[in-house]
Amino acid sequence: MKGEDELQSYLEQAFGKSDVTSAKMRAALREWLDLYYGAPRTGEDAAPRLAALIVGKLCRTVFAEYETRLPPAAPEAVQRSLAALNAAARTAMQYALVGGECLLKPVPADGGFDFTAIRRDCYVPLARDAHGRLLAVGTMERHSCDGRQYALLERRTAGAEGLTIETRLFELNGQMLGRCVPLSTLPACAALVPQLVLPGVQGVGLAVLRMPLMNCVDGSTDAVSIYAPAAGLLHALARCEEQLNTEFANGASRVFASEDMLRPDAQGRRALRDDLFVGLPDDPANVGVTVYSPALREQSYLARKQDLLRGCESLLGLRRGILSELDGTGEPRTATEITATAVDYDLTIRDLQAAWADTVRQAMALCGTLGALYGVPHGAADAAPSIDWGDGVLYDRARVWAEQREMVDAGLLRPELALAWYFDLPCETEAELAEIRRRFIGAERQKGGES
Structure with missing residues (x-):
């Protein structure tokens, strides 16, 4: 957590803004991270690492049968962005389970968007609304060049006109923030500008994954770790x-x-002489x-x-x-x-799955908006994939499918509707039902009256 305190200090110096998180919440965040990473504590054995066990089991269960689907006509950029988002899913979920909240930053790459998961102790909330949504956030990246250390500080601020991103590059003086230098000082930052306005981008331009628990630390709108109550x-x-x-x-x-x-030996160690053990009385x-x-x-x-x-x-x-x-x-x-x-347990997993589904919607909508600004053909900003979570603890997919087949055999359910449920296909219009019949129900069966 030294890094978070350092980041907060740097952002205060660079932008004149401080963390809006309460001192009690910052202490709780330190405790959650210490529990997860097994930081030593007097009088405690951290070897069992129960926090890591809880996070690992929950994350594996949430994504055990996770599958996303896009319409066949979805642009290639959307498919690439969704694949990148799915690749970051487990990392982001574990970060959020530990720290209560995780940010996903979309970065243009290979004709789509890549995603970077940002852990809770690696960014500083500078402003939140009444619902806990971020209105301003600060992040930092460390760079090294020619034996010098640099800190790239970024402040994102949501506004009515869109998103404003302010970027500053500082040369570090030991543990202190040194002088501000031009962004062109580093090749990796040469393409950046001190201030960028992205019109139409909602919020801070980051997808947010939050734990669905009520704050049990200070009662604020800040998200808490999944194991905070325990x-x-x-x-x-x-x-x-x-x-x-x-x-x-x-x-x-x-x-x-x-x-x-x-008797002491040659090294000064005291020990019993072997010749003492020559027979001891029974008394x-x-x-x-x-x-x-x-x-x-x-x-x-x-x-x-x-x-x-x-x-x-x-x-x-x-x-x-x-x-x-x-x-x-x-x-x-x-x-x-x-x-x-x-x-x-089933309800806990469903809550976590619903939280990730909301993050997917945020991320894909954000990619659509940014795609229009960056010239990436990403389709509609509100397009979202369908998500299949498989069977839950209380939901037996095989049993429900067997029941639907029985209803089809009894003439109580149209087979197109059963197939639409099984393959998660649209079935609202006659054209959609006709497409299902064409793909799955043979012409001979249709003529036989089974449609």
Whole structure:
């Protein structure tokens, strides 16, 4: 998080604007990142990395059967942009799961747009509206040339006329922002201009992926990490793990011997002489060594750990057994509880999928607007692909398809409508239904009255 504090300081010096995020939220962001990256903390064992486990499992589940479709007539630029967006999808989702919010920056490339995911600690919100939408944001890129370090600072501001982008290049003086130099100083920045206005571009010209949780840190409109509600429990689990490690370390068998039995060797290390072990009496009172081997209390710590893991699952809407065992004994809990947690988990995944679907719509609309400005034939600005998420926890696609086929066999449903549902095809007009019949229902079957 040093980089974020540094970025905030640089932006204040360059543009006279500061981060609108509260101090409490900035501290929470540091904590979320520390939990994810396993930063050491006194009295805690960060090795289990539960935050990384939560993020990884959720991201894999969200995109397990993810598929996007475009109309056959979609321009090649749209197909390239969508492919680039899909390539950045998992990175962006993980960034948002950790930091609560992630920005996707479209960059013209290869006749379409490429996308760069920007992590929450790598940009500074300079203004937000009442709904938490960004009105101004600052970012920084570091460059190195001829042994000198440079900082390229960019400020994006939304306005009624469109998007304004201000760019400044500074030569760094150690950790301080040095003198402002011309953008042409660096070959990578030579094509940039100090101020650029993009008319018609809504917002800050970036697609935003936000977590669907209500802010539980300071009540503001800032987005929070997916595991923010369970941050305290994650720390408690790390402490429990450290205590369990200590229990095993303290429970190791030891042999205590009196001081006079130890003799230093050539290196000064004190040890028992082999010739001392020539036969010891059976009476313990006459034995010069005592064996210490205490009973371990690991079951108590493990039971506490399972309780904390189940608490995390409940707070985060995860299915029972994702983090914890199904029960302390490994046996399933009640059917009602299993069903309830499955419903919660399905709704959690659906919320995340809906958040990404909204980001896709933003990104493709933004590509359409920018394409008109940059001369990239990207089609309509409001065009969006259809998204197929596959089966959910509560949704069995195979079962629904079997039911639809039964309805077709019984004459209760037209086969064109069933096929349109299965292949996600338009079916609102007779022309669209006729196209489905042409592609999937043979002429002989149509003549036979099965259409």
